[in-house]
Amino acid sequence: MTIAKLEKRELIIFDLDGTLVDTVFDMAAAINAALHQMGLPTVNVEQIRLWVGQGSEKLCRKVLTELNYNDEALTDELCKVYLANYHLKTCVDSTLFEGVHEFLEDCKTKKISMACVTNKPRVLAMKLLEKLNLLDYFSLVIGGDTVAEKKPSPLPLIYTMRYFNLKHDQVLMIGDSRNDIEAARGAEIDCIAMSYGYNHGESIYDSHPQEVIDDLRRLLKR
Structure with missing residues (x-):
């Protein structure tokens, strides 16, 4: 038994990084390019995988903390250089997770509205979705800079529900981290x-989600 109940849903809200798209290699490349430009040591992809998901500023702060720097001005500079690099190379090695395209197509066929709510800056989210030919699936894209608070605040999801003028039981959220679950x-x-995403090195089960799946295509069979 699944909580999906797609026949009753008017809207599905998707997270982006770690849910629809594996973006960690491009984010790591942009961070390391920024660190190199600033004359700082670099970090590895697996470290970045543990740190993504809470927005660019927190990512940069975690990188610098790992490197034993605790300076707000340096954090601001790293964030600025990182975002500039990432904007130039948003989608070089980023790929869809298995089953994503099939599930989005199924939702489109069933006329279920779709929204993307991410902590990534909206301009980068839009660019990534466009590069991967996903943008047309989404009636609304909310970035980490669209409303006053990011996930795990529920505000972006509440904003999205109100945008579509829907009730709670008409909406389903699909994400990969405790930020999504708490929101x-x-x-x-x-x-x-989703079992495969970025969850800060924690088991997704520790956040007590209602359901965990390893492939969106599992929802097509129910």
Whole structure:
């Protein structure tokens, strides 16, 4: 039994990084290019995988903390250089997770509206979705800079529900981290978590999601 109940959903809200797209290699490349430009040591991809998901500023702060720097001005500079690099090379090695395209197509066929709510800056989210030919699936894209608070605040999800003028039980959230689960819980929206995403090195089960799946195509069979 799944909580998806797609026949009753008017809207599915998707997270982006770690849910639809594996973006860690491009983010790591942009961070390391910025660190190199600033004359600082670099970090590895697996470290970045543990740190992504809470927005660019927190990512840069975690990188510098790991390198034993604790300076807000340096954090601001790294964030600026990182975002400039990432804007230039947003989608070089980023790829869709298996099953994503099939599930989005199925939702489109069933006339289920789709929104993307991410902590990534909206301009970068839009560029990534466009590069991967996903943008047309989404009626709304919310970035980490669209509303006053990022996930795990429920505010982006509440904003999205109000945009579509829908009730809680008409909406489903699909994400990959405790940020998504906590945001959905706060917005009183059912949430399915993907097992393969970025969750700060923690087991997704520790966040007590309602359901965990390893491939979106599993929802097509129910």
